[in-house]
Amino acid sequence: MSSVNDSSMAETDQDISDDLKTNDELLDEIVEHQEAKLSNLQNKHEYELQQNQRRLEEYERTIRELQEKLQVTDEKTSANLRQFDEEGGRFDKEEKEKLSRLHQRLRDDQRTLVDTHHNKVLLEEQNTRLLNDLRDTRQMVASMKKGLGSGDKADGTGAQELIKSLEMKLNMKTAESEKLKDKLEELRQRIESLQKESQNKEIASNEATEQTADSEEAEGQINHPINSGEITKWLKEGVVELKIKRINMLGPPGSGKTCSLRLLLNEDPPEEDVTDSTPIACRAVKATRISCSKGAWERIGSEALLEKLASDLAAYVGKHPKPVDSLHNNQQQGELMECKSSEATDAPDSTDSQNSCYTKILEAIKSGEKIHLNQSWVYIVDSGGQPAFQELLPLFVRRASLNIVTLDLSQGLDQRLECNFRIRGELFPIDSFFASNREFFKKVVCSGDMCPSNKPLPQEAQCDAQPMHFILGTHFDKVSHEEFKEVNDALTVDLSKSSSEDQVYYYKENESEMICHVNTLIPKGEERSQVSQEISKFIYNCVSRKLKIPIRWFAFDLFLQMEAKNKNSSYLKIQDVLSTGERLKMNKDDTEKALEYLHEVTIILYYPQVLPDIVFVDPCTIHDTLTRLLSLTYVNRSSYHLILKEDEEISKQEVKDLSKKGLFTLDLFEKLPDIPGILKSDLTELLCQLHIIAKIGEKSYFIPSALSCYNGPPLTKDNIKPLVIVWLNQDNKNLPVPQGIFCSVIVQLINEAALKFSMPGSPSEGSFIYRNAMSFQILIENEGCVGTLHFINKYKHIELYFTGDDPAKYCPLVREIVMKAIAESSKKIRVDEGKPVPAFECPETEDCYCLVIDEEDERSHCTFPKSAEVIKGQESYWNWFHAPRHNNSEVCHTHLNIWQLDEIYCTLTNALFSTSEWENLGYKLGLIQPIISTIRSDRQTSDERLREVLTKWLQQAASAATWPLLLKALEEANRKDVAEKIRCKIQATAK
Numbered sequence: 001m002s003s004v005n006d007s008s009m010a011e012t013d014q015d016i017s018d019d020l021k022t023n024d025e026l027l028d029e030i031v032e033h034q035e036a037k038l039s040n041l042q043n044k045h046e047y048e049l050q051q052n053q054r055r056l057e058e059y060e061r062t063i064r065e066l067q068e069k070l071q072v073t074d075e076k077t078s079a080n081l082r083q084f085d086e087e088g089g090r091f092d093k094e095e096k097e098k099l100s101r102l103h104q105r106l107r108d109d110q111r112t113l114v115d116t117h118h119n120k121v122l123l124e125e126q127n128t129r130l131l132n133d134l135r136d137t138r139q140m141v142a143s144m145k146k147g148l149g150s151g152d153k154a155d156g157t158g159a160q161e162l163i164k165s166l167e168m169k170l171n172m173k174t175a176e177s178e179k180l181k182d183k184l185e186e187l188r189q190r191i192e193s194l195q196k197e198s199q200n201k202e203i204a205s206n207e208a209t210e211q212t213a214d215s216e217e218a219e220g221q222i223n224h225p226i227n228s229g230e231i232t233k234w235l236k237e238g239v240v241e242l243k244i245k246r247i248n249m250l251g252p253p254g255s256g257k258t259c260s261l262r263l264l265l266n267e268d269p270p271e272e273d274v275t276d277s278t279p280i281a282c283r284a285v286k287a288t289r290i291s292c293s294k295g296a297w298e299r300i301g302s303e304a305l306l307e308k309l310a311s312d313l314a315a316y317v318g319k320h321p322k323p324v325d326s327l328h329n330n331q332q333q334g335e336l337m338e339c340k341s342s343e344a345t346d347a348p349d350s351t352d353s354q355n356s357c358y359t360k361i362l363e364a365i366k367s368g369e370k371i372h373l374n375q376s377w378v379y380i381v382d383s384g385g386q387p388a389f390q391e392l393l394p395l396f397v398r399r400a401s402l403n404i405v406t407l408d409l410s411q412g413l414d415q416r417l418e419c420n421f422r423i424r425g426e427l428f429p430i431d432s433f434f435a436s437n438r439e440f441f442k443k444v445v446c447s448g449d450m451c452p453s454n455k456p457l458p459q460e461a462q463c464d465a466q467p468m469h470f471i472l473g474t475h476f477d478k479v480s481h482e483e484f485k486e487v488n489d490a491l492t493v494d495l496s497k498s499s500s501e502d503q504v505y506y507y508k509e510n511e512s513e514m515i516c517h518v519n520t521l522i523p524k525g526e527e528r529s530q531v532s533q534e535i536s537k538f539i540y541n542c543v544s545r546k547l548k549i550p551i552r553w554f555a556f557d558l559f560l561q562m563e564a565k566n567k568n569s570s571y572l573k574i575q576d577v578l579s580t581g582e583r584l585k586m587n588k589d590d591t592e593k594a595l596e597y598l599h600e601v602t603i604i605l606y607y608p609q610v611l612p613d614i615v616f617v618d619p620c621t622i623h624d625t626l627t628r629l630l631s632l633t634y635v636n637r638s639s640y641h642l643i644l645k646e647d648e649e650i651s652k653q654e655v656k657d658l659s660k661k662g663l664f665t666l667d668l669f670e671k672l673p674d675i676p677g678i679l680k681s682d683l684t685e686l687l688c689q690l691h692i693i694a695k696i697g698e699k700s701y702f703i704p705s706a707l708s709c710y711n712g713p714p715l716t717k718d719n720i721k722p723l724v725i726v727w728l729n730q731d732n733k734n735l736p737v738p739q740g741i742f743c744s745v746i747v748q749l750i751n752e753a754a755l756k757f758s759m760p761g762s763p764s765e766g767s768f769i770y771r772n773a774m775s776f777q778i779l780i781e782n783e784g785c786v787g788t789l790h791f792i793n794k795y796k797h798i799e800l801y802f803t804g805d806d807p808a809k810y811c812p813l814v815r816e817i818v819m820k821a822i823a824e825s826s827k828k829i830r831v832d833e834g835k836p837v838p839a840f841e842c843p844e845t846e847d848c849y850c851l852v853i854d855e856e857d858e859r860s861h862c863t864f865p866k867s868a869e870v871i872k873g874q875e876s877y878w879n880w881f882h883a884p885r886h887n888n889s890e891v892c893h894t895h896l897n898i899w900q901l902d903e904i905y906c907t908l909t910n911a912l913f914s915t916s917e918w919e920n921l922g923y924k925l926g927l928i929q930p931i932i933s934t935i936r937s938d939r940q941t942s943d944e945r946l947r948e949v950l951t952k953w954l955q956q957a958a959s960a961a962t963w964p965l966l967l968k969a970l971e972e973a974n975r976k977d978v979a980e981k982i983r984c985k986i987q988a989t990a991k
Helices: 002-081 093-146 157-206 208-220 228-235 257-264 302-319 351-366 387-395 437-446 481-496 526-540 551-566 574-583 588-601 620-631 637-642 652-661 666-670 680-689 741-750 807-828 888-893 898-910 915-924 929-938 942-960 963-972 976-990
Strands: 238-250 285-287 371-382 402-408 420-423 426-429 468-474 545-550 571-573 614-616 663-665 700-702 723-728 756-758 773-780 784-793 798-803 835-841 849-854 859-862
Touching: 228 545, 238 257, 238 526, 238 551, 257 402, 257 468, 257 526, 302 351, 302 371, 302 551, 351 551, 402 437, 437 468, 437 481, 468 481, 468 526, 545 551, 551 571, 551 574, 551 588, 571 574, 574 588, 574 614, 620 680, 652 663, 663 666, 666 680, 666 700, 680 700, 723 807, 723 849, 741 784, 741 807, 784 807, 798 807, 807 835, 807 898, 898 942, 898 976, 915 929, 915 942, 915 963, 929 942, 963 976
Parallel strands: 238 371, 238 402, 402 468
Antiparallel strands: 238 545, 285 371, 420 426, 571 614, 663 700, 723 798, 723 835, 756 773, 773 784, 784 798, 835 849, 849 859
16 A cells, blocks of 8 residues: 555656646746747847937938038028128028028928937837736746745746846847937937027028128127127117228328318418427317318218208108218219208207207107118327327327328428427427438338227227328428429338338329328418318228217217217216216116227227216317326426416426426326316326326326437446347237337336336436336345346337346346236237237347247247347346246245245146135235235236235245245145145255
């Protein structure tokens, strides 16, 4: 029985074993089948993913091509838009066809996007099926396992690992599908963006004229100090396109500038042959119309201009006429400007007329029409020929398109000119700045000196870099034709030897006559009118500049001029200006932005930082005051009453201090005629801000323009070779020293905080105190006077001489401070042409410069094609650049001096110390709150503030200033990384 049972049990075990084996085989078959199925699906999935990836790459390539074509289309569209005629014109048919093709391409791309989305949906469905299959397999295996006992020998580990592997692969493919989804969404957004851009292009084609004006106006405002969006906002409601000829009258004193201006305006000659000297710059003359019948320019006042503007606006809104140029057009006959002859002079003051203008202008602006008016002005500024006046001219005169250069033909070409100041017909000799007509011509025309070359206005992007010249030879009645021809030919030869030949108009080019000869004192009559007409027509055909002004701001400018005229003043209180703005529906912020704009493009001056309550509608108030101050150095005591206030007197010492030392007190300034509403103390603040004067005491000031010129022998060059500062343009051509910059730099150096530049008490042997040469004693706290800097204007360059016991120690810092002062002064007088570069005079070739290109390796490059290795290794040259060498103990333990300012600053910045952290470092170095506040208010950039922090620390800490102290301050300021870098550098230097 037992054996039977054993046999039965063995059979049962065998059956179970067979069943388990069958189950295992079945499971293996199921898993194998499922694996094969999943493998096939995965292969298919991977293939489809690859195909879709390829499609995506093609699609992205299509997008890139579309963008490139869109950019090309945009450029061509902009070019076509600029070619529209004044009536708007029709959009170029070819451009419209391109836009149509662009839209078709976008529609094709949209269909591609839809197809790609469809493919993505299919991929997601395949993923779903794969997941369902995997879920079924896992359930099947789980059911099988559930029927097995604990003694089962079946092992499902392999199946589980297989399923996990399949699941992982599937997750990876799902992730790829999600990435595909993200890419598709990104591309969809890009398609929408491109579609909007294309729609904008289509709008541009339908509104071509408006888009043209807006795009050009916005382009012109990119670099303007006022936000371009603000200007564009005002330009949209209306624009005045001003074709303007800014003309500066330049010439030696007494050469006939003022008489030439009267001739151009067809005005009677002065009753006396000699006129009083013109101030720094006289009131600008606006000649705004020419008629064929008369052919001469006529002055026009603000009232007449406003009346004309109002009538033009009404006509434009009512009839949309083609804008008419208000100056003579050689292609048209008769009167171009429909205004009565009385408009050529100021209309009677009338409040009703003024109110009427306000109403008409505002109604036209509110009409909703896009107004576009054209105006043409000739804007002439006469200036005093005295050298001191010329130095100040760039501060008050905007960029000219033409310089009329007057030369007195009766003085001869090489005859030494007399430089005089005239008042009430009496002549007072002053120092000679130029020796002859030839030298003046070379200085002004051939070299470009004395011609303000400040930056072009933002709206004048297409203007020439330099103004043109028109040469007017006066006093022709006093010379023969042969003498004139000799002068003309000689100056023509001089011009041909310069690089400025293309900057001069020839009056009679077919006869090789560069100079226009004229007698400016022709009596009133037909001959004078004919000469005036001929010259005026020639100048009209000279270069002009185009300026776009928002029509509301254009009217605002004219209303300010009329308001000032009604008040018989050249300036207005800010309350009156704001009131005028309110009448034109501008709030305070709008009015201030308009003032900033007009400050840049007109003669209006607005300095809210110094005189926030004053707007100079015409700067003649400043000109007149400065002219009176400077003329005290020219006239005799018997004529002081013509300059000072009534019953005022000045002492001989006051005049001597002004003429010999350039010094004056506020008390002397108070003796000049008052300017109602402006305190003399406020005016001196403004002059300090403009770098015209420097404050050197509580009520004492220094004005370098009042000094005479130095014409003595040059300095010897035994101690250290002079460093020269030359100006180079983009083509590395040498330019003259910019007019006005030398005196401005002198003022800047006197105000310098890093070193004290002290002037000598009076001119003496070995020292200078002149308008073109200045000596400074260089003082350092705790060291006293360490040397003397001689700062000399050679007009083709500036020379720096240093005399002292240790030039290598102090010259690098002096050079750095001088270059910084030149950069600041360039901003003040708005010099844009040319870059100042340190150099040396070539020791072998005259008029050649060795330009410094590598300070460390002592490498230079000559402006002439030759080597400059001759100065390599010579300390008398390179001491201007090399700081003194120190051993480790000196660097680490010896106190730091002010002359190491540049070394300390460079060490900090090279170690990646941010200049924006200047304030924190200042506190850690021990500076107190008032000093930090002063630095914040006085210095504009973080670079300047960091330098000032270091300067104050070096001055206050004296012998306590050391590298370890600076490193400790850096660590306390949480800049241990910077401190460690500097420490490593010091140790490396010691080795």
